[in-house]
Amino acid sequence: MHPFTYTGLPARVVFGQGTISQLPDEVAALGISRALVLTTPGQAKQGHQVSDLLAGVSAGVFSEAAMHTPSDVTDAAMAAFADRNADGIVSIGGGSTIGLGKAIALRNDAPQVVVPTSYAGSEMTPILGQTENGKKTTQRTLRVLPETVIYDVDFTLTLPAQMTFTSGMNAIAHAVEALYAEQTNPVLSMMAEDGIAKMVDALNRVQAAPQDIGVRSDALYGAWLCAVCLGSGGIALHHKLCHVLGGSFGLPHAETHTIVLPHALAYNAPVIPQAMDALKRATGTATPAGALYDIARNGGVPTALRDIGMPQDGIDRAIAFTLENPYFNPRALERNALTELLTNAWHGTRPEG
Structure with a gap:
């Protein structure tokens, strides 16, 4: 016998094709009334499409997510979150965008819905890596684990x-x-x-x-x-x-x-x-x-x-x-x-x- 400990992390997963259509319902289920949509500059167009899908629940798009989650970008995102009276996050993209959503959640406990467009996997982890003054540090805390993840295969069909x-x-x-x-x-x-x-x-x-x-x-x-x-x-x-x-x-x-x-x-x-x-x-x-x-x-x-x-x-x-x-x-x-x-x-x- 090999003793072991296994911890199953709490997360709701919606997997399939065309599942982005369920985003408004998933946002509502978390009690989010104003969702700030996060993307990188290169995925801003997708971010605006998601914002349109959310209609009156959207708090707009913040499209400055960057690799390795620089602290200054998080500062700017926090300011946007406050200025737009947001109370939740929708992150659409890969590790850079998801990392930014986690960094915000670490600071204010905002609920997160994530729509991955790559295979990076950050959406299923309580791990956050942040960079400041040229040095990257990581931490593990359930505060950053997204509540809901929507996997939509359609978003990966045009992945370069x-x-x-x-x-x-x-x-x-x-x-x-x-x-x-x-x-x-x-x-x-x-x-x-x-x-x-x-x-x-x-x-x-x-x-x-x-x-x-x-x-x-x-x-x-x-x-x-x-x-x-x-x-x-x-x-x-x-x-x-x-x-x-x-x-x-x-x-x-x-x-x-x-x-x-x-x-x-x-x-x-x-x-x-x-x-x-x-x-x-x-x-x-x-x-x-x-x-x-x-x-x-x-x-x-x-x-x-x-x-x-x-x-x-x-x-x-x-x-x-x-x-x-x-x-x-x-x-x-x-x-x-x-x-x-x-x-x-x-x-x-x-x-x-």
Whole structure:
């Protein structure tokens, strides 16, 4: 017998096609009378469409969400929330927008409805990462967990090819670490393996049929499973490295996860035999780290940190930040081995594990 603790997080999920039509009812169910709609600048048009759907319940659109949730953007959003007499949040977008909604909720307990348009998964987690003065910090609190999530496959049909692959890899990373994080348990392991398998299969098919409802449904379902793993499980070296790289060097979130994941997995592979067995089944290969690298390469997305703006002379600084406040990891963090990991990731070398 292997004792374990599993915590199921409270969240209402509406999954399907055309489910955005249920948004007004879901907003009303939370008692929201004035909903501030959040987006990034690039998704402002979608934000206004959602605002129109809400009609008189909308408090307008705030479309300045940014990567890594900068504190100054949150300050501006809080001012808009107050000026427009909002009492709730509708976030439509990926991790940047959802992160901003969480940051607002942390400060004022506003109820949140989230409409994800990518596979990032932040919508199912009580985790918030914020950046201030060039340093990203994370915290875990139920105050930021969205109350309702509306998954509408239609919003993913036009997801650009590059974003599909990087966002999908980001989702896979959540489930990979759930297999060997400190809070791992049989329930999460089952969801993680299925989530990875669904997403890997979808990513292998999506280039040939980017608007296929079945493919996109599998990807979105897999992303949801992976997100639950992140929310109810834990994280380890991979996420620590990505938090450091993103916050310290301004690297794009999903691309950083895509590049680092195969290398972080290869680092831990020697000490996680059960997790590796699950990953072999989920990827259908004997070398899961290499298989994940190949998905990114075949998808035409960056596989080297140097290609997304990471300076080579920043490797030592990244390792220092990682060791300064490390997360749990199944393998001890060794400076020389971490240097090799990040050097390989900087060059884009394919891992063998």
